[in-house]
Amino acid sequence: MSEKTYKPGNYPDLPPPPGTVGVYGWIRKNLFSSISNSLLTILSVVLLYYLIDGIIGWFFFDAVFDADSKIACRKIDDGACWAVITRRVGQFVYGFYPEAERWRIDITFLTMFVAFAPLLYPDIPKRKWLLYFSVFYPFFAFVLIMGGYFGLQKIEYSLFGGFMLTVILGVCGIVCSLPLGILLALGRQSNLTVVRTLSVCFIEFMRGVPLITLLFVASSMLNYFLPPGTNFSILVRVIIMFTFFSAAYIAEVIRGGIQAIPKGQYEAADALGMNYWQKTRFITLPQALKISIPGIVNTFIGLYKDTTLVVVIGLLDPLGIGRAALADTKWNGLSTETYLFVALFFFVSCFAMSRYSLWLENKLNTDKK
Amino acid sequence: MVVNKNKSSKPVIEIKEMHKWFGNFHVLKNISLGVNQGERIVICGPSGSGKSTLIRCMNRLEVHQQGDIIVNNVELTGDLKNLEVIRSDVGMVFQSFNLFPHLTVLENCTLAPIWVKKLPKKEAEELAMELLTRVKIPEQALKYPGQLSGGQQQRVAIARSLCMQPKIMLFDEPTSALDPEMIKEVLDTMIELAETGMTMLVVTHEMGFAKKVADSVIFMDEGEIIEQNDPKNFFNNPKNDRTKLFLSQILNH
Numbered sequence: 001m002s003e004k005t006y007k008p009g010n011y012p013d014l015p016p017p018p019g020t021v022g023v024y025g026w027i028r029k030n031l032f033s034s035i036s037n038s039l040l041t042i043l044s045v046v047l048l049y050y051l052i053d054g055i056i057g058w059f060f061f062d063a064v065f066d067a068d069s070k071i072a073c074r075k076i077d078d079g080a081c082w083a084v085i086t087r088r089v090g091q092f093v094y095g096f097y098p099e100a101e102r103w104r105i106d107i108t109f110l111t112m113f114v115a116f117a118p119l120l121y122p123d124i125p126k127r128k129w130l131l132y133f134s135v136f137y138p139f140f141a142f143v144l145i146m147g148g149y150f151g152l153q154k155i156e157y158s159l160f161g162g163f164m165l166t167v168i169l170g171v172c173g174i175v176c177s178l179p180l181g182i183l184l185a186l187g188r189q190s191n192l193t194v195v196r197t198l199s200v201c202f203i204e205f206m207r208g209v210p211l212i213t214l215l216f217v218a219s220s221m222l223n224y225f226l227p228p229g230t231n232f233s234i235l236v237r238v239i240i241m242f243t244f245f246s247a248a249y250i251a252e253v254i255r256g257g258i259q260a261i262p263k264g265q266y267e268a269a270d271a272l273g274m275n276y277w278q279k280t281r282f283i284t285l286p287q288a289l290k291i292s293i294p295g296i297v298n299t300f301i302g303l304y305k306d307t308t309l310v311v312v313i314g315l316l317d318p319l320g321i322g323r324a325a326l327a328d329t330k331w332n333g334l335s336t337e338t339y340l341f342v343a344l345f346f347f348v349s350c351f352a353m354s355r356y357s358l359w360l361e362n363k364l365n366t367d368k369k
Numbered sequence: 370m371v372v373n374k375n376k377s378s379k380p381v382i383e384i385k386e387m388h389k390w391f392g393n394f395h396v397l398k399n400i401s402l403g404v405n406q407g408e409r410i411v412i413c414g415p416s417g418s419g420k421s422t423l424i425r426c427m428n429r430l431e432v433h434q435q436g437d438i439i440v441n442n443v444e445l446t447g448d449l450k451n452l453e454v455i456r457s458d459v460g461m462v463f464q465s466f467n468l469f470p471h472l473t474v475l476e477n478c479t480l481a482p483i484w485v486k487k488l489p490k491k492e493a494e495e496l497a498m499e500l501l502t503r504v505k506i507p508e509q510a511l512k513y514p515g516q517l518s519g520g521q522q523q524r525v526a527i528a529r530s531l532c533m534q535p536k537i538m539l540f541d542e543p544t545s546a547l548d549p550e551m552i553k554e555v556l557d558t559m560i561e562l563a564e565t566g567m568t569m570l571v572v573t574h575e576m577g578f579a580k581k582v583a584d585s586v587i588f589m590d591e592g593e594i595i596e597q598n599d600p601k602n603f604f605n606n607p608k609n610d611r612t613k614l615f616l617s618q619i620l621n622h
Contacts, residue, residue, distance in 0.1 A: 273457035
């Protein structure tokens with residue numbers, strides 16, 4: 001093949017050779033680059049076909065969605081017996097919250113998205129107005145869930161359970177631990193010896209103790225450490241422990257972010273006459289938090305899943321509800337279905353957090369826009 | 370050479386018998402230096418000679434241990450109130466630009482005026498656009514620093530400092546991190562700034578710039594000011610042997 005000649009400086013931009021880009025190029029490069037690679041691809045496809053066929057059958061086509069008991073299920077078909085979930089879905093979602101009052105939980109849950117929207121999406125229209133709602137939301141949610149005001153029936157916290165309990169613990173823990181973690185991270189970097197020492201002690205203690213120990217402390221001993229006369233409900237005590245625990249981790253993650261900021265950034269801010277709080281607010285934190293997003297979300301996901309540990313101090317999280325269902329003679333032995341359902345709930349929540357963090361990272365990436 | 374009509378005999382920076390140590394290392398030895406308003410001083414010297422440290426002492430990015438530094442009639446001490454006053458009067462441009470990567474060019478320029486000088490946002494933006502026009506990049510105002518070339522970033526850094534309307538500008542090797550093609554655009558910006566009568570202290574190896582703009586050239590070595598003279602005499606009749614050696618090394622290659 002003869003190469004065309006061009007005058008120096010006139011060489012045109014040519015398209016890449018055919019078969020190296022696009023869908024066809026991708027398939028050839030990734031799936032059929034050599035004989036062994038092609039064989040592996042075909043083998044994997046065959047394997048996947050048989051595997052997926054069986055799994056989907058068990059999950060959907062051979063599954064029973066409504067029946068009175070496990071035995072009734074088996075009589076209908078031999079797939080999964082989802083009746084254990086569908087018959088008890090109310091308990092899985094609301095715990096033992098009175099059925100007539102469950103609309104309160106629904107409203108709180110739905111309005112939560114409105115309250116979070118302006119915090120999570122800075123470009124949302126009418127953000128300023130929505131932010132007022134976000135500030136007001138915790139009180140609104142508290143009153144609605146607990147009751148006792150405005151003629152709402154007061155509900156005992158001991159009736160809380162299921163996914164509702166997970167979301168309450170998880171969301172409260174996450175929302176409270178981020179600001180506390182930021183303060184601890186700043187405290188650890190502070191020039192003031194007292195502040196620094198206190199922050200280091202708090203972080204090291206919280207990280208050095210198993211969460212389950214802290215939960216036992218919360219359930220049995222926390223009242224000894226608090227001023228006399230204060231008496232928090234177990235729910236608040238557990239939230240405090242979750243907050244402290246994950247704040248310590250978040251503080252360390254953010255400290256890593258702070259230390260990754262080049263010294264020149266502070267020098268530039270100093271040279272412009274900015275004081276400590278201005279530097280922290282406009283230079284340090286925006287950059288440190290951006291770097292720390294993966295670590296922070298990692299901690300949040302950990303916290304969210306750790307809420308299942310409350311089962312050891314007698315709170316009925318979804319796993320506790322699941323175990324109660326399995327203890328019922330009608331549903332004995334359906335642990336696969338029960339635990340898969342609970343796992344699915346956690347997976348959906350955590351996957352959403354993970355996708356949000358990816359989106360945020362991309363949005364804040366100012367280098368390649 | 371640009372004739373400096375703005376130079377006056379009013380001192381804006383006075384350094385008296387100043388010493389600085391890094392641990393046990395004596396970086397600056399007995400520095401005495403006066404800078405008059407409108408004066409343009411170029412500081413050169415081999416690396417490690419303390420020239421950057423010297424200008425960083427002038428806005429207290431580095432702390433001196435002995436002697437006095439008086440900027441705009443305010444003595445530099447540990448007093449934070451004094452420090453913020455001085456820093457908003459003294460602009461600084463760094464070798465590595467140090468723009469804030471998470472803010473747009475415009476936000477980089479308006480951040481300190483809005484929060485330190487308490488300028489209304491609209492006024493700060495107008496001022497920033499005026500100065501970005503002066504450094505010839507108003508069209509980049511809404512981009513992020515990471516999208517600009519090195520020369521453009523350094524010009525933004527100059528505009529950012531000027532937005533604080535400083536009385537003195539310090540330049541710490543402003544062109545050392547740039548490609549040869551971009552050095553000129555930054556030097557041109559600095560020359561234009563000199564023509565407006567700004568008091569400038571410039572650490573640089575750009576001897577062409579020194580010849581063209583400086584009222585006075587300082588040569589430093591091992592923490593001491595070895596020689597200070599007007600550019601003509603400095604380049605044509607250096608008195609000290611070390612100055613001669615340095616000039617022969619950087620001018621003949």
